[in-house]
Amino acid sequence: MAKASKTAKVLIGATAFGASFFDPDIRWRTQFSAPDPFVVVVHSGKTVLFVSELEYERAKKQARADEVLLIEKLREEFGLPKMAPASAWLPLYLKREGIDTLEVSPFYDTVLKLSKDFDMSIPKGPLFPERAVKTRDEIGNIKKVRDATEEVLDMVFRAIRGMDIYEGKIFDPKGVIGKKDDFLTAEVLRSFMNREFISRDCFCPDTIIASGNQAVDPHCIGFGPLCANVPIVFDVFPRSTDNLYWYDTTRTVVKGILRPEALALYDMVKAGQSLGLTMIKEGANGKDIHLAIDGMFVSAGYKTGFQKAVMDGKEVMMMQGFFHGTGHGVGVDIHESPRISWVDDTLRENMVVTCEPGLYYWGIGGVRIEDTVVVTKNGYNNLSRYTRELLEL
């Protein structure tokens, strides 16, 4: 008796505007926006998303999917290590579901056909490791985007300083950025910033402007009126439309004053970032840096993991603490080698990396401070000239 074959479509790609390896099929099917590649499996009439903790809550709310699975949980179920890649957990999932036949995007056609006739090897690291070490020209490209970013941030922070607080939200009486006598929203501000970036030959569609609890999801780009007296995260990562290089910086600011526990959160993240920066130099291991910051946070009582939060009157468990990597390379891709995270990766002179620890707690808010720096023989050259002191606007 012939066994019936069970087929799944398997897709891998990112879906945010301008993401590398943007997959239009995934975008179309899920309508979900994520800057880094994730996995989608379509089988048995359902669309299943596989995302990390960073995207999980957002995907459950926003993605057009029948099921959203947490990769971290799958790894645990299958007894795999913390950072095991999709090539480790995905075959186990597919076998568990009784799937034996896969369909993939025609984009993979050539590589799959080549794999039949040639010895095929995939480097453990990047295909061009030398890409991570930047030339003087490349650093110049990144600096041009940095200049645009700091001009636009200056303009925005100055404008907010001139605005009022009304009903706990930022109010724009003169209509400097939005409409006259209206609340300042993340959408209006993002659009304003993008116009300013375009005037400087940069493009920055996905600027994160998230206040209060919105920022507890580090990939939530923010929506609606911006709240006063709570941290507002500005994560700004524009790309030159001319040379296509990126820059990446984050500042957390407040309109009004912060409550003591939010202020303490800010100081903690700033201390964590300072620790990270002091460890950056030729030869340093990204994992050591990340774990040192994580350790500092834990010692001070800032724990990471699923923790209670009261949402819409109900108690739920959600990921809180410091649950993303400390940094990543920046170049012609926004997230590239090297990583400063849970995996070993050695810093080399003239690599350009971010240092961006963050802490996120429901009820207090999110704080992230991010600089982009050039690694030197004995330390780093900070491209970000913006103050790391809390800006009270």
Added chain:
Amino acid sequence: MAKASKTAKVLIGATAFGASFFDPDIRWRTQFSAPDPFVVVVHSGKTVLFVSELEYERAKKQARADEVLLIEKLREEFGLPKMAPASAWLPLYLKREGIDTLEVSPFYDTVLKLSKDFDMSIPKGPLFPERAVKTRDEIGNIKKVRDATEEVLDMVFRAIRGMDIYEGKIFDPKGVIGKKDDFLTAEVLRSFMNREFISRDCFCPDTIIASGNQAVDPHCIGFGPLCANVPIVFDVFPRSTDNLYWYDTTRTVVKGILRPEALALYDMVKAGQSLGLTMIKEGANGKDIHLAIDGMFVSAGYKTGFQKAVMDGKEVMMMQGFFHGTGHGVGVDIHESPRISWVDDTLRENMVVTCEPGLYYWGIGGVRIEDTVVVTKNGYNNLSRYTRELLEL
């Protein structure tokens, strides 16, 4: 005696801003901008680009590569049919070069590992054929981008109408778009248009604004002062930063008046596009439409192929005539299924496709007219409301 292994790195991807399957490694290595995926092989200390006729001349000039090979020529050399894909000609090239080991991007890791344990099939067409047929919402998304496009084009054409001609170039005495008392350049105009698009929540970094001989290369985005009394191609394809859908239109205009042979070229392309449009309907085969237009052009004496051109005082052979497809689907990707080209592809109701024949001759210039239309049961619904008559600005 052990045979020495010869290794090549093989890369496939696109490199223009916002292209699907953007490959940062290819961009970094070649510094070449192309909207559609192409192939790069790095072996024996050299970087080899494989591009179609559409990118060939530009790649030879602009790409940081040791060799640029024309795919059409390789197909001929290997006795393959006209449209044979990379999976057909690339293995033959690699074997001819004595290569037996390949390295590919870590991005392919998961799919390659899955191919070892599962029956892997690649659909002949797209992974989700249903994606090509648009819903009412999707057509609404495209229409929003259409509205922005026509507003911006109106604004630009009106501005150019008010400008002068000086030394055969467009001169902007009042500085309406560029600097006062200066020539209007493609770069300045592109940047102006992009700011207007961003104000309408669209992004359009690679607008083609090419006058005279520049337009003979259909993917040259245009540079320097715009010439008067010759055709100027405006190929505008913005994407919504909100819903990520695209729109695509091309108009060929003139500042001043066209010489008779350029006017004849315009009329010919307009007739070709009209023929294409009348053939678009549910059930039509894209190949029939493309070949009908091509046949019309050839009958009228407009031949396609490598033809003589005098460039910098030297006689060279270059691709001229009608050497790109007639149209393509438009949606969450700028070039998607179905194709109206040399391959069989059936049009279905509610597909959204472009119809964009063009003719390109060195010394006369380039003319392309492009509408984006919705396929209906008995014809089409033209989303482009812009006149197809020659605009003499």
